[in-house]
Amino acid sequence: MNLILLSGGSGKRLWPLSNDIRSKQFIRMLSDENGGLESMLGRVYRQITQVDPEARITIATGKKQVSLIKNQLGDKVGVCVEPCRRDTFPAVCLAAAYLRDRQGVKEDEIVVVCPVDPYVETSYFEALKEMAEMARTGDANLYLMGIEPTYPSEKYGYIIPVSQEPVSSVDTFREKPDIATARRYIAQGALWNGGVFAFRLGYLLEKAHEQMDFTDYRDLYDRYGEQKKISFDYALAEREKEIRVLRYKGQWRDLGTWNTFCEAMAGRTLGRAAMDGTCENTHVVNELNIPILCMGCKDMVIAASNDGILISDKEQSSYIKPFVEQIEQQVMYAEKSWGSFTVLDVQEDSLTIKIVLLPGHALHYHSHEHRDEVWTVMGGQGKAVIDGVERSLSPGDVVSMPAGCRHTVSACSELKIIEVQLGRNISVEDKQKYKLPFSE
Amino acid sequence: MNLILLSGGSGKRLWPLSNDIRSKQFIRMLSDENGGLESMLGRVYRQITQVDPEARITIATGKKQVSLIKNQLGDKVGVCVEPCRRDTFPAVCLAAAYLRDRQGVKEDEIVVVCPVDPYVETSYFEALKEMAEMARTGDANLYLMGIEPTYPSEKYGYIIPVSQEPVSSVDTFREKPDIATARRYIAQGALWNGGVFAFRLGYLLEKAHEQMDFTDYRDLYDRYGEQKKISFDYALAEREKEIRVLRYKGQWRDLGTWNTFCEAMAGRTLGRAAMDGTCENTHVVNELNIPILCMGCKDMVIAASNDGILISDKEQSSYIKPFVEQIEQQVMYAEKSWGSFTVLDVQEDSLTIKIVLLPGHALHYHSHEHRDEVWTVMGGQGKAVIDGVERSLSPGDVVSMPAGCRHTVSACSELKIIEVQLGRNISVEDKQKYKLPFSE
Numbered sequence: 001m002n003l004i005l006l007s008g009g010s011g012k013r014l015w016p017l018s019n020d021i022r023s024k025q026f027i028r029m030l031s032d033e034n035g036g037l038e039s040m041l042g043r044v045y046r047q048i049t050q051v052d053p054e055a056r057i058t059i060a061t062g063k064k065q066v067s068l069i070k071n072q073l074g075d076k077v078g079v080c081v082e083p084c085r086r087d088t089f090p091a092v093c094l095a096a097a098y099l100r101d102r103q104g105v106k107e108d109e110i111v112v113v114c115p116v117d118p119y120v121e122t123s124y125f126e127a128l129k130e131m132a133e134m135a136r137t138g139d140a141n142l143y144l145m146g147i148e149p150t151y152p153s154e155k156y157g158y159i160i161p162v163s164q165e166p167v168s169s170v171d172t173f174r175e176k177p178d179i180a181t182a183r184r185y186i187a188q189g190a191l192w193n194g195g196v197f198a199f200r201l202g203y204l205l206e207k208a209h210e211q212m213d214f215t216d217y218r219d220l221y222d223r224y225g226e227q228k229k230i231s232f233d234y235a236l237a238e239r240e241k242e243i244r245v246l247r248y249k250g251q252w253r254d255l256g257t258w259n260t261f262c263e264a265m266a267g268r269t270l271g272r273a274a275m276d277g278t279c280e281n282t283h284v285v286n287e288l289n290i291p292i293l294c295m296g297c298k299d300m301v302i303a304a305s306n307d308g309i310l311i312s313d314k315e316q317s318s319y320i321k322p323f324v325e326q327i328e329q330q331v332m333y334a335e336k337s338w339g340s341f342t343v344l345d346v347q348e349d350s351l352t353i354k355i356v357l358l359p360g361h362a363l364h365y366h367s368h369e370h371r372d373e374v375w376t377v378m379g380g381q382g383k384a385v386i387d388g389v390e391r392s393l394s395p396g397d398v399v400s401m402p403a404g405c406r407h408t409v410s411a412c413s414e415l416k417i418i419e420v421q422l423g424r425n426i427s428v429e430d431k432q433k434y435k436l437p438f439s440e
Numbered sequence: 441m442n443l444i445l446l447s448g449g450s451g452k453r454l455w456p457l458s459n460d461i462r463s464k465q466f467i468r469m470l471s472d473e474n475g476g477l478e479s480m481l482g483r484v485y486r487q488i489t490q491v492d493p494e495a496r497i498t499i500a501t502g503k504k505q506v507s508l509i510k511n512q513l514g515d516k517v518g519v520c521v522e523p524c525r526r527d528t529f530p531a532v533c534l535a536a537a538y539l540r541d542r543q544g545v546k547e548d549e550i551v552v553v554c555p556v557d558p559y560v561e562t563s564y565f566e567a568l569k570e571m572a573e574m575a576r577t578g579d580a581n582l583y584l585m586g587i588e589p590t591y592p593s594e595k596y597g598y599i600i601p602v603s604q605e606p607v608s609s610v611d612t613f614r615e616k617p618d619i620a621t622a623r624r625y626i627a628q629g630a631l632w633n634g635g636v637f638a639f640r641l642g643y644l645l646e647k648a649h650e651q652m653d654f655t656d657y658r659d660l661y662d663r664y665g666e667q668k669k670i671s672f673d674y675a676l677a678e679r680e681k682e683i684r685v686l687r688y689k690g691q692w693r694d695l696g697t698w699n700t701f702c703e704a705m706a707g708r709t710l711g712r713a714a715m716d717g718t719c720e721n722t723h724v725v726n727e728l729n730i731p732i733l734c735m736g737c738k739d740m741v742i743a744a745s746n747d748g749i750l751i752s753d754k755e756q757s758s759y760i761k762p763f764v765e766q767i768e769q770q771v772m773y774a775e776k777s778w779g780s781f782t783v784l785d786v787q788e789d790s791l792t793i794k795i796v797l798l799p800g801h802a803l804h805y806h807s808h809e810h811r812d813e814v815w816t817v818m819g820g821q822g823k824a825v826i827d828g829v830e831r832s833l834s835p836g837d838v839v840s841m842p843a844g845c846r847h848t849v850s851a852c853s854e855l856k857i858i859e860v861q862l863g864r865n866i867s868v869e870d871k872q873k874y875k876l877p878f879s880e
Contacts, residue, residue: 297740
């Protein structure tokens with residue numbers, strides 16, 4: 001099975017654990033099968049490979065998520081990077097071109113598109129496999145999954161099938177309705193549109209060329225910014241006459257808000273947290289190294305990271321987005337492909353951060369125009385290059401880099417460094433990159 | 441007026457803002473008269489000097505509080521330090537001996553003893569002045585303040601006066617009762633025992649010598665550990681026949697729990713905090729540089745510091761003590777006479793702290809046996825002495841101190857330093873102090 005997983009979203013709704021860099025699908029808060037913790041991405045990957053160990057998985061995503069995907073899944077998946085954001089139709093087309101031109105997938109092979117973050121049972125992925133098989137043998141152009149609704153939700157689009165058979169033609173698509181309309185749809189036998197599609201690769205590329213001007217993957221990548229923002233449903237599904245919907249009846253949840261996320265959490269508390277005996281239906285996720293004590297909390301969710309601390313009634317937490325948008329907070333913690341950084345202290349004319357560099361990784365060779373930097377090695381072994389001169393690094397070693405000094409560091413073992421940045425108006429923009437003066 | 445302010449308590453009830461080092465009386469969360477913030481100690485000091493600009497104030501306290509008192513009040517008050525904790529009678533006797541032997545107070549002068557942390561109107565200190573005057577001219581040995589109760593509290597001791605006159609003899613003292621008993625006492629005209637006493641210095645010292653074996657202040661200080669733990673009420677007030685109680689009718693509150701403390705707070709939020717429109721009767725104190733967002737919180741108190749984060753129903757917060765005792769957390773922030781330190785990062789074999797050294801202050805000249813240290817100067821100017829060699833310090837300067845290296849630093853202007861400590865089992869005990877090899 002060829003699978004394209006669409007991984008989007010800045011995930012403000014799960015603030016402060018999700019931020020512009022870390023979307024909800026990467027947060028490790030679900031129970032894996034061995035009593036450990038896994039992310040939505042990790043869970044979905046595990047479930048797919050349980051159903052189809054041979055599945056070829058490609059994640060279509062933006063630049064910011066590449067490091068996190070690599071950190072969580074390594075090279076086990078392909079990553080098709082959108083140079084900028086352009087809704088789902090261009091994203092699927094780019095991924096389709098990537099599959100053909102970079103992964104060697106044949107045009108008569110079947111591709112299944114699926115969101116990266118459904119919280120489902122394994123049977124969901126069995127259904128995907130079935131859809132792929134149906135697309136291979138059937139005579140329709142497009143197959144999609146219709147999820148049997150469990151309540152009249154305002155959050156999903158609806159599909160009205162022609163019949164109540166397991167596989168049916170589609171009568172119409174409906175946008176997200178209000179609750180009364182949703183009730184009416186459901187009475188008519190409507191299904192939720194789960195954003196899952198199966199098609200022959202050649203079919204999709206043909207449709208792509210009809211609507212977008214490009215030659216191949218590289219060309220589409222280069223001209224991606226010119227493409228119109230349009231959803232897959234609107235550009236294709238709603239116009240396709242030869243379309244079939246497969247009913248899926250099984251657990252399917254969108255863990256998009258704290259309220260729903262808590263239900264799937266590995267336990268009532270993650271991280272340093274204690275509750276007194278009068279707390280009820282309360283969940284705590286604490287990524288800080290500061291203990292949390294809850295007393296008399298009812299129906300609450302508490303989530304703490306270096307980005308912020310949320311203390312919310314569970315119902316109320318669905319309305320978080322506008323409040324988070326008002327909070328100005330520099331990113332205090334970020335996972336990168338090379339490791340991570342944590343801001344420890346912010347002063348008017350200095351910034352102190354902790355850098356963890358993974359073995360085998362290195363920073364870019366770079367300099368800063370407006371700030372001096374000092375490294376103190378806390379742990380691990382590494383090598384620095386300072387103005388072209390290489391030196392080894394061990395715990396206790398100190399490197400002073402005045403403004404203009406070119407520097408980089410690579411880790412032999414996991415390297416932990418305290419970096420003190422000194423200057424006014426310290427900015428991530430103040431960075432000039434260079435090629436290393438020698439190659440290793 | 442000679443005033444002894446008793447400053448005790450480790451203040452676990454206002455965790456995480458109070459800890460073993462910072463008791464509740466030092467937390468700056470009350471409105472001062474200029475729209476700024478002041479502590480209970482600052483407020484009481486201000487009120488006393490408004491009523492009596494000539495008041496001679498001595499604070500009786502333990503070692504741990506001396507730095508904080510000096511930071512908040514400088515040399516405007518005397519500090520009588522108890523070498524160890526011994527309840528209120530020995531503490532008052534030590535302070536009395538200190539007044540006579542160190543401050544030159546005559547034995548026929550009047551001394552008033554008062555807790556350091558009542559939340560009161562200025563009229564309370566007018567009443568103290570009146571008590572002192574009454575003690576000077578009256579014929580009783582001991583005068584105490586009886587506060588007219590506003591509700592049947594289980595938290596206070598009660599005084600049953602003989603009459604309902606403004607000044608009365610005392611019938612009996614009663615320990616903290618249950619609510620039903622408290623109601624009965626109040627029906628009998630009982631008053632709360634506010635822990636305020638006035639007496640002639642000579643009288644108190646005579647009583648002290650009757651119960652304790654000592655010659656003078658120095659001797660009592662040296663033998664303080666041998667003294668019996670006994671309260672002032674039990675040792676003296678309940679045994680004294682020539683005693684009078686003064687009625688006080690005015691605002692008098694004990695801000696000993698979050699529930700009561702919130703009522704006196706300068707605003708609904710202190711520090712970085714936002715609330716949505718559905719929060720009700722909720723207070724937030726945030727000492728962290730991490731934003732807090734509250735949604736749908738009702739009747740809650742939220743308090744965050746580097747020591748911990750409390751999220752509690754206001755009523756429930758009174759029962760905090762046993763929970764806090766279970767939380768193991770090293771002190772992450774401490775104010776010292778010389779400035780402050782903040783723990784920024786804890787690793788198995790390193791510890792990173794921020795040191796702020798106030799102008800004119802210096803650390804002890806010291807070394808560590810089992811750890812190396814590296815300083816990076818973030819801001820300010822200072823001088824270091826490293827193994828006997830003096831050098832000046834400016835932002836960006838780095839000092840590496842291997843184990844055994846003797847070092848100190850003094851601040852010319854406010855000096856901010858990042859200190860990375862490197863070694864296993866890093867402990868505050870690993871410190872050897874030395875005299876500086878030269879005097880300045």
